[in-house]
Amino acid sequence: MAPNALTDDDVLIRSRNKNMKDKVCRDQFAAEVAAGKECDEYPFASTREGAGQRKVDSDPKTQIWNFSIWPVIKVHNGAAGNHKQTFEMQYRLLNEDPFWVIVD
Known part of the structure; x- marks a missing residue:
């Protein structure tokens, strides 16, 4: 398994990621979305x-169907997104920098 790589503020990639996440979210979690939740992705x-x-x-x-949403x-x-963005700035993760996410 390869590490993730940050993308710069590439509108195409971010938009494509968001659009696919939102489509699957609406299809799979319509009741939760209607109740005011949004899907997070990895x-x-x-x-x-x-x-x-x-x-x-x-x-x-x-399309590579290798992602999860909830x-x-x-x-x-x-709040989690803000925390992640602060981490990226603090530790200077830049475009194309590889990184791993470890969950304990």
């Missing part, structure tokens, strides 16, 4: 390995 939307990753970048038919409380998701 790998993160800010990585090249996010929900929108493709084998051939220009071909949507080569409905969470919006405030919690926003």
Whole structure:
């Protein structure tokens, strides 16, 4: 398994990740979304390995279905995202920097 790699503020990659995550979320978790939750995803939307990753970048038919999503409380998701962004800035994770996520 390879490490994740941050993407710079590449609108295409981030938008593709978010759009795929939102589509699957609406399809799989409609009741939770209607109740005010939003889906969180892994790998993160800010990585090249996010929900929108493709084998051939220009071909949507080569979608790599290697991500997970789960409905969470919006405030919690926003707070976690802010914490992650602060970590990335503090430790100077830049575009294309590889990193691992370890869960204890």
